[in-house]
Amino acid sequence: MTKSRMEAFSDGVLAIIITIMVLELHVPEGHGWSELGALWPKVAAYVISFVYVGIYWNNHHHLMHTVRRVTGGILWANLHLLFWLSLFPFVSGWAGESHFAREPMTAYGVVALMAALAYTILVRTIIGAGEQNHLLADAIGTDAKGNFSLVAYVVAIMAPLLGAWGVWASGVALVAVALVWLIPDRRIERVLDATPHP
Amino acid sequence: MTKSRMEAFSDGVLAIIITIMVLELHVPEGHGWSELGALWPKVAAYVISFVYVGIYWNNHHHLMHTVRRVTGGILWANLHLLFWLSLFPFVSGWAGESHFAREPMTAYGVVALMAALAYTILVRTIIGAGEQNHLLADAIGTDAKGNFSLVAYVVAIMAPLLGAWGVWASGVALVAVALVWLIPDRRIERVLDATPHP
Amino acid sequence: MTKSRMEAFSDGVLAIIITIMVLELHVPEGHGWSELGALWPKVAAYVISFVYVGIYWNNHHHLMHTVRRVTGGILWANLHLLFWLSLFPFVSGWAGESHFAREPMTAYGVVALMAALAYTILVRTIIGAGEQNHLLADAIGTDAKGNFSLVAYVVAIMAPLLGAWGVWASGVALVAVALVWLIPDRRIERVLDATPHP
Amino acid sequence: MTKSRMEAFSDGVLAIIITIMVLELHVPEGHGWSELGALWPKVAAYVISFVYVGIYWNNHHHLMHTVRRVTGGILWANLHLLFWLSLFPFVSGWAGESHFAREPMTAYGVVALMAALAYTILVRTIIGAGEQNHLLADAIGTDAKGNFSLVAYVVAIMAPLLGAWGVWASGVALVAVALVWLIPDRRIERVLDATPHP
Numbered sequence: 064m065t066k067s068r069m070e071a072f073s074d075g076v077l078a079i080i081i082t083i084m085v086l087e088l089h090v091p092e093g094h095g096w097s098e099l100g101a102l103w104p105k106v107a108a109y110v111i112s113f114v115y116v117g118i119y120w121n122n123h124h125h126l127m128h129t130v131r132r133v134t135g136g137i138l139w140a141n142l143h144l145l146f147w148l149s150l151f152p153f154v155s156g157w158a159g160e161s162h163f164a165r166e167p168m169t170a171y172g173v174v175a176l177m178a179a180l181a182y183t184i185l186v187r188t189i190i191g192a193g194e195q196n197h198l199l200a201d202a203i204g205t206d207a208k209g210n211f212s213l214v215a216y217v218v219a220i221m222a223p224l225l226g227a228w229g230v231w232a233s234g235v236a237l238v239a240v241a242l243v244w245l246i247p248d249r250r251i252e253r254v255l256d257a258t259p260h261p
Numbered sequence: 262m263t264k265s266r267m268e269a270f271s272d273g274v275l276a277i278i279i280t281i282m283v284l285e286l287h288v289p290e291g292h293g294w295s296e297l298g299a300l301w302p303k304v305a306a307y308v309i310s311f312v313y314v315g316i317y318w319n320n321h322h323h324l325m326h327t328v329r330r331v332t333g334g335i336l337w338a339n340l341h342l343l344f345w346l347s348l349f350p351f352v353s354g355w356a357g358e359s360h361f362a363r364e365p366m367t368a369y370g371v372v373a374l375m376a377a378l379a380y381t382i383l384v385r386t387i388i389g390a391g392e393q394n395h396l397l398a399d400a401i402g403t404d405a406k407g408n409f410s411l412v413a414y415v416v417a418i419m420a421p422l423l424g425a426w427g428v429w430a431s432g433v434a435l436v437a438v439a440l441v442w443l444i445p446d447r448r449i450e451r452v453l454d455a456t457p458h459p
Numbered sequence: 460m461t462k463s464r465m466e467a468f469s470d471g472v473l474a475i476i477i478t479i480m481v482l483e484l485h486v487p488e489g490h491g492w493s494e495l496g497a498l499w500p501k502v503a504a505y506v507i508s509f510v511y512v513g514i515y516w517n518n519h520h521h522l523m524h525t526v527r528r529v530t531g532g533i534l535w536a537n538l539h540l541l542f543w544l545s546l547f548p549f550v551s552g553w554a555g556e557s558h559f560a561r562e563p564m565t566a567y568g569v570v571a572l573m574a575a576l577a578y579t580i581l582v583r584t585i586i587g588a589g590e591q592n593h594l595l596a597d598a599i600g601t602d603a604k605g606n607f608s609l610v611a612y613v614v615a616i617m618a619p620l621l622g623a624w625g626v627w628a629s630g631v632a633l634v635a636v637a638l639v640w641l642i643p644d645r646r647i648e649r650v651l652d653a654t655p656h657p
Numbered sequence: 658m659t660k661s662r663m664e665a666f667s668d669g670v671l672a673i674i675i676t677i678m679v680l681e682l683h684v685p686e687g688h689g690w691s692e693l694g695a696l697w698p699k700v701a702a703y704v705i706s707f708v709y710v711g712i713y714w715n716n717h718h719h720l721m722h723t724v725r726r727v728t729g730g731i732l733w734a735n736l737h738l739l740f741w742l743s744l745f746p747f748v749s750g751w752a753g754e755s756h757f758a759r760e761p762m763t764a765y766g767v768v769a770l771m772a773a774l775a776y777t778i779l780v781r782t783i784i785g786a787g788e789q790n791h792l793l794a795d796a797i798g799t800d801a802k803g804n805f806s807l808v809a810y811v812v813a814i815m816a817p818l819l820g821a822w823g824v825w826a827s828g829v830a831l832v833a834v835a836l837v838w839l840i841p842d843r844r845i846e847r848v849l850d851a852t853p854h855p
Contacts, residue, residue, distance in 0.1 A: 068664060068718055070266060075471075075672030078273030081347070083680065086281065088351045094359035099368065113347075117340045121333070124266055135715075139839070142711045149675070149707075153682045161688035170693065245337070268464060273669075276471030279545070284479065286549045292557035297566065311545075315538045319531070322464055443535070466662055474669030477743070482677065484747045490755035495764065509743075513736045517729075520662055641733070 066133050069141060073123060076145045080152060081116045084109055087156035105159035111241060112155035118244045119148055119178065130189055140181070140188040147178040165223035168233040172219030175237065179212060208243055215240045264331050267339060271321060274343045278350060279314045282307055285354035303357035309439060310353035313373065316442045317346055320380070328387055338386040342379040348372045363421035366431040370417030373435065377410055406441055413438045462529050465537060469519060472541045476548060477512045480505055483552035501555035507637060508551035514640045515544055515574065526585055536577070536584040543574040561619035564629040568615030571633065575608060604639055611636045660727050663735060667717060670739045674746060675710045678703055681750035699753035705835060706749035712838045713742055713772065724783055734775070734782040741772040759817035762827040766813030769831065773806055802837055809834045 088105055091098035123144075130137070154174045158167040215236040222229030222236070286303055289296035321342075328335070352372045356365040413434040420427030420434070484501055487494035519540075526533070550570045554563040611632040618625030618632070682699055685692035717738075724731070748768045752761040809830040816823030816830070 068668065071269060071665060072668045072672055072714060072718075074266065074270045075273050075669050076676055078270055079277055079673055079676040081343075082274055082277040082281065083676065085347050085351060086284075086680075087684070088348075090285070090351065090354040090358050094355070094362035094364050096364055099355075099364065110344075113340075113344055117337075120270060121336055121340075124336075138715055138718075139711075142707075142715075145675075146704075146707055149679050150682075153679060153684065156684040157688070157693075160684050164688035166688050166690055166693065269467060272464065272468045273471050276468055277475055279541075280472055280475040280479065283545050283549060284482075286546075288483070288549065288552040288556050292553070292560035292562050294562055297562065308542075311538075311542055315535075318468060319534055319538075322534075467665060470662065470666045471669050474666055475673055477739075478670055478673040478677065481743050481747060482680075484744075486681070486747065486750040486754050490751070490758035490760050492760055495751075495760065506740075509736075509740055513733075516666060517732055517736075520732075 066127065066130060069133050069138060070124075070127050073127075073141060073145060074120075077116060077120045077123070077148065080148055081113060081120075084112055084116075084152045084155055087152065087159065104162045105156070108155045108159035108163075111238060112151050114241045114245070115175065116148060116151060118241065119144075119182070122182070122244075126186065126189070134192045136188050136192055137185070140185040144178065144181040144185050147174060147181045150174045151178075163230050163234065165227065165230055168223040168230050169220050171237065172216055172223075172233060175240070176213075176216040176220060179209075179216060183209075211243060212240045264325065264328060267331050267336060268322075268325050271325075271339060271343060272318075275314060275318045275321070275346065278346055279311060279318075282310055282314075282350045282353055285350065285357065302360045303354070306353045306357035306361075309436060310349050312439045312443065314346060314349060316439065317342075317376065317380070320442075324384065324387070332390045334386050334390055335383070338379070338383040342376065342383050345372060345376040345379050349376075361428050361432065363425065363428055366421040366428050367418050370414055370421075370431060370435065373438070374411075374414040374418065377407075377414060381407070409441060410438045462523065462526060465529050465534060466520075466523055469523075469537060469541065470516075473512060473516045473519070473544065476544055477509060477516075480508055480512075480548045480551055483548065483555065500558045501552070504551045504555035504559075507634060508547050510637045510641070511571065512544060512547060514637065515540075515578070518578070518640075522582065522585070530588045532584050532588055533581070536581040540574065540577040540581050543570060543577050546570045547574075559626050559630065561623065561626055564619040564626050565616050568612055568619075568629060568633065571636070572609075572612040572616060575605075575612065579605070607639060608636045660721065660724060663727050663732060664718075664721050667721075667735060667739060668714075671710060671714045671717070671742065674742055675707060675714075678706055678710075678746045678749055681746065681753065698756045699750070702749045702753035702757075705832060706745050708835045708839070709769065710742060710745060712835065713738075713776070716776070716838075720780065720783070728786045730782050730786055731779070734779040738772065738775040738779050741768060741775050744768045745772075757824050757828065759821065759824055762817040762824050763814050765831065766810055766817075766827060769834070770807075770810040770814060773803075773810060777803070805837060806834045 088102060088109060091102065151174060154167065154171040158164075158171050161167045218236040219233040219240075222232035286300060286307060289300065349372060352365065352369040356362075356369050359365045416434040417431040417438075420430035484498060484505060487498065547570060550563065550567040554560075554567050557563045614632040615629040615636075618628035682696060682703060685696065745768060748761065748765040752758075752765050755761045812830040813827040813834075816826035
């Protein structure tokens with residue numbers, strides 16, 4: 064009961080985050096192709112942010128599978144994650160609006176990093192509360208993807224501070240994280256598949 | 262479990278898409294009938310887009326009936342569909358704002374076509390994963406409606422590029438697709454009705 | 460299954476409608492009491508519209524109780540109702556923005572009337588599909604409230620067309636409908652209470 | 658059934674409230690750190706309001722645990738609570754926009770107080786309807802937190818009226834309430850834990 068309601072609330076927040084980002088695509092004044100083309104940075108930022116939030120929804124969904132009971136600590140760790148994810152529309156809009164200037168790229172990297180840390184805190188809170196089932200421990204295993212992401216986020220944050228070229232490094236790092244996680248749940252899914260369930 | 266959560270998330274996203282479109286109907290500055298009347302292109306675009314998203318929700322709802330288990334591939338095929346549907350408020354607002362100019366009409370047709378392709382990909386992914394039950398195969402049958410829609414979308418996209426008259430052809434094609442699909446689920450529903458269910 | 464998903468989608472749309480209306484309360488430029496006080500027409504319009512949507516949610520909730528199975532016709536009758544309800548933020552914002560001018564009041568009355576008709580169509584569609592259980596027939600009974608509302612809506616629509624005083628008559632009529640329906644479900648609730656249910 | 662749908666609707670409204678508050682963080686025109694830094698009052702207001710709505714969601718979630726059946730009175734007491742919570746984005750945006758000027762701080766305090774009263778009315782309505790189970794009575798106990806909050810809200814409302822320093826007292830009082838309630842459900846949770854449940 065508790066668990067399904069936390070899922071429903073998280074689904075609602077994530078659904079709204081992923082959808083209101085499109086509101087940053089303001090309808091252009093004119094109606095030519097050039098006006099549409101001028102929106103490309105916002106469209107690109109929207110696509111990558113859509114994928115990011117989609118990855119989080121996907122992982123959240125799998126993570127919740129492993130939880131038996133929701134404690135107060137888990138509820139707040141979950142709200143903390145949703146807080147950082149709720150800033151994606153802002154940094155995404157800023158990055159697009161500024162045509163991927165240096166400061167917005169660093170800001171995007173910071174929000175992406177904080178969301179990743181919040182996700183890690185959520186996982187640890189679940190384990191700390193002893194409410195995970197054996198699937199979670201089996202499923203996490205070596206965290207090669209997590210370590211790669213951490214390095215990539217640091218690149219995404221720092222590189223733009225070093226020079227104009229850093230914006231490109233930052234963008235590549237952020238896209239690489241998205242690509243690496245695009246099929247993020249294979250590990251948990253494989254364990255789930257191997258486990259008989261009703 | 263998994264399936265009901267994917268449905269809940271999709272419902273949330275579709276509910277938000279269908280509702281934020283109304284935000285493009287900005288409250289007019291004045292309060293006369295002429296100010297309200299000047300909104301007619303936006304109202305018309307809103308009505309047709311509302312019907313489009315309603316059709317997708319309706320079909321999605323029936324499609325999910327036939328799915329037994331949700332895989333990672335199905336989750337991403339579903340997110341891909343939601344991505345294209347999330348662009349409806351933008352192209353709808355642009356088409357209305359520009360009084361149905363040629364470029365926005367083509368853009369609307371492109372988004373409508375991409376959403377249709379994403380829906381097809383979702384159906385194929387479900388079948389490819391072997392997670393559909395027999396209802397889906399029974400229910401799809403000959404895809405006359407799908408073929409008609411494909412032709413109509415091509416008309417909707419190409420006609421405005423050929424001349425000012427093309428805007429009207431585009432609009433007629435898009436409305437025709439909506440009308441054809443307005444009762445889109447009869448085929449699946451008939452099979453469901455013929456199947457005893459608890 | 461079908462029914463619970465239609466409820467979830469309707470809940471989502473109604474939750475968004477009721478919440479985005481608050482976006483019409485734009486944060487004032489200044490920070491004095493006079494700037495806040497100047498918002499009173501928007502606040503008043505928000506309160507009455509919140510109550511209207513709340514009444515519809517409440518009634519919808521009770522109506523769905525009586526439905527056994529959802530057909531395609533019921534789905535579309537439901538979407539039709541949601542369409543008219545989705546226009547409340549627009550007419551509410553317009554009425555408030557214009558300090559309850561004559562044309563916006565008539566427009567508000569038209570939307571309120573169309574929503575009421577859409578609700579009636581939904582009820583008739585459920586009965587026509589033979590999918591209601593006996594509770595609905597028992598519960599509707601004489602429709603004194605419905606007839607009162609119809610007269611009030613006609614007053615709300617016509618009075619502002621006749622003169623400036625009509626705006627007040629329109630407002631009184633709309634508030635009266637809200638008050639009459641504020642406890643709208645007693646009839647169905649009484650029948651439900653009298654019926655043993657698991 | 659009734660109960661789960663009221664929860665779903667409340668979850669939807671709360672998810673939207675908590676998410677649209679981020680829309681007040683308008684993307685800055687420029688792309689320097691100073692433009693981002695200038696947003697700090699809005700960010701601070703967003704953080705505190707996010708925590709407030711999170712606390713209400715959390716408490717609402719626990720409160721609903723204790724309800725057996727939803728009556729018409731409970732539905733309206735719940736809508737009344739959602740109404741006041743829906744004003745948080747407005748007062749939060751106003752407080753941030755005005756750099757925490759005196760009038761917006763008082764307005765924020767008033768909305769926070771009204772939401773607290775609405776929550777109390779909801780609890781009383783549940784008890785009055787005799788629909789709570791024994792958990793609620795056990796769980797509420799002495800209401801030290803509630804009394805502290807009441808005093809803090811009065812400080813938050815009155816202090817800014819007395820002088821410029823009052824804005825700080827108001828801010829401290831509002832943050833203190835958030836901190837006190839951040840782990841608000843221990844009492845109910847403890848009782849729940851002590852109760853065997855399936």
